[in-house]
Amino acid sequence: MTRESVVGLQANGDDERVLRTLRPRNLDEYIGQKALVENLAIAIQAAKERGEALDHLLFHGPPGLGKTTLAHVIALEMGTEIITSSGPALERSADLVGILTNMQEGSILFIDEIHRLPKVVEEYLYPAMEEFGIDFVLDPGPHARTVRLELDRFTVVGATTRAGLITGPLRDRFGLSMHLEFYSLDELVKIVERSARILELKVTAEAAECIAMRSRGTPRIANRLLRRVRDYAQVQRKDCIDEDAAVETMDMHGVDEAGLDRLDRRYLEVIIRQYGGGPVGVAAIAATLNEEQDTLIDVVEPYLLSSGFLNRTRRGRVATPKACRHTGLQASGQGALDL
Numbered sequence: 514m515t516r517e518s519v520v521g522l523q524a525n526g527d528d529e530r531v532l533r534t535l536r537p538r539n540l541d542e543y544i545g546q547k548a549l550v551e552n553l554a555i556a557i558q559a560a561k562e563r564g565e566a567l568d569h570l571l572f573h574g575p576p577g578l579g580k581t582t583l584a585h586v587i588a589l590e591m592g593t594e595i596i597t598s599s600g601p602a603l604e605r606s607a608d609l610v611g612i613l614t615n616m617q618e619g620s621i622l623f624i625d626e627i628h629r630l631p632k633v634v635e636e637y638l639y640p641a642m643e644e645f646g647i648d649f650v651l652d653p654g655p656h657a658r659t660v661r662l663e664l665d666r667f668t669v670v671g672a673t674t675r676a677g678l679i680t681g682p683l684r685d686r687f688g689l690s691m692h693l694e695f696y697s698l699d700e701l702v703k704i705v706e707r708s709a710r711i712l713e714l715k716v717t718a719e720a721a722e723c724i725a726m727r728s729r730g731t732p733r734i735a736n737r738l739l740r741r742v743r744d745y746a747q748v749q750r751k752d753c754i755d756e757d758a759a760v761e762t763m764d765m766h767g768v769d770e771a772g773l774d775r776l777d778r779r780y781l782e783v784i785i786r787q788y789g790g791g792p793v794g795v796a797a798i799a800a801t802l803n804e805e806q807d808t809l810i811d812v813v814e815p816y817l818l819s820s821g822f823l824n825r826t827r828r829g830r831v832a833t834p835k836a837c838r839h840t841g842l843q844a845s846g847q848g849a850l851d852l
């Protein structure tokens with residue numbers, strides 16, 4: 514899944530390195546997700562007091578909200594090592610077995626995009642998570658024998674943007690399941706101010722609010738926008754990031770006051786112009802836009818749904834009256850009213 518724009522959610526190379534320096538390292542530094550952080554703090558303290566590994570834990574929610582960050586925070590709070598992998602990277606069961614047999618007592622195995630684990634690999638994970646053992650088949654054929662290998666107790670932290678695609682048996686093996694919500698404006702302002710302090714930038718309150726407002730409820734986008742505004746202010750020889758610099762940068766990158774970027778607006782425009790406002794299936798929208806359906810489902814739709822630009826009905830996606838006002842377009846069908 515790729516998305517090329519300043520609000521793109523894939524983090525690569527240099528960008529990833531800087532974004533990592535901005536991540537909170539422990540729960541005290543973590544801004545937002547209040548209920549989740551409270552529950553996590555209790556689970557961590559209880560496991561530490563008992564001297565046990567933390568229960569397996571599943572994070573689900575849109576990209577950029579802190580699933581990977583929280584996995585690292587947990588490792589730091591538990592004082593354990595963390596090994597990171599992902600569903601698509603664990604191609605063969607041998608890849609997983611190699612990792613599991615090297616895990617130490619209490620270690621954390623972070624599996625990003627866990628909904629994309631191949632089935633054979635997932636089946637190895639079941640007994641490993643439940644009984645801390647894996648079964649090997651020796652001498653396949655009529656004399657097949659299985660040998661059990663005992664593992665140290667460890668914790669799987671799984672992350673997914675698509676909780677609905679996790680199989681029942683895998684879901685059942687997580688003792689804790691936590692959903693990440695989009696961040697409020699206040700929380701994002703605090704995150705922008707914290708990042709500005711780490712990057713040693715002067716940012717006015719108005720500029721911080723402008724960046725927060727346009728970051729689609731997502732800290733990763735807020736931090737990326739902040740760095741684009743920093744570039745702009747530097748080239749303009751401004752020693753303080755003010756609202757003008759913030760607004761001009763956002764306009765240059767096609768990010769509007771609602772935080773929507775070009776792909777968000779094209780998505781809404783296709784529903785309204787081509788499909789009379791909907792209802793229309795996501796496959797048809799993806800084909801018309803020439804975009805991956807997964808990108809639309811994982812990245813574009815969650816924020817449009819949560820901010821009232823889009824409704825999902827049994828018959829398909831429907832642009833709301835708010836979407837029509839925002840794009841300045843009129844829906845010809847009755848979709849916009851069809852909730």
Ligand code: ADE
Pocket residue numbers: 535536537542543544545579582704707732733736
């Ligand atoms: N940077 C990115 N996400 C953050 C968060 N939730 N709290 C503090 N800083 C962050």
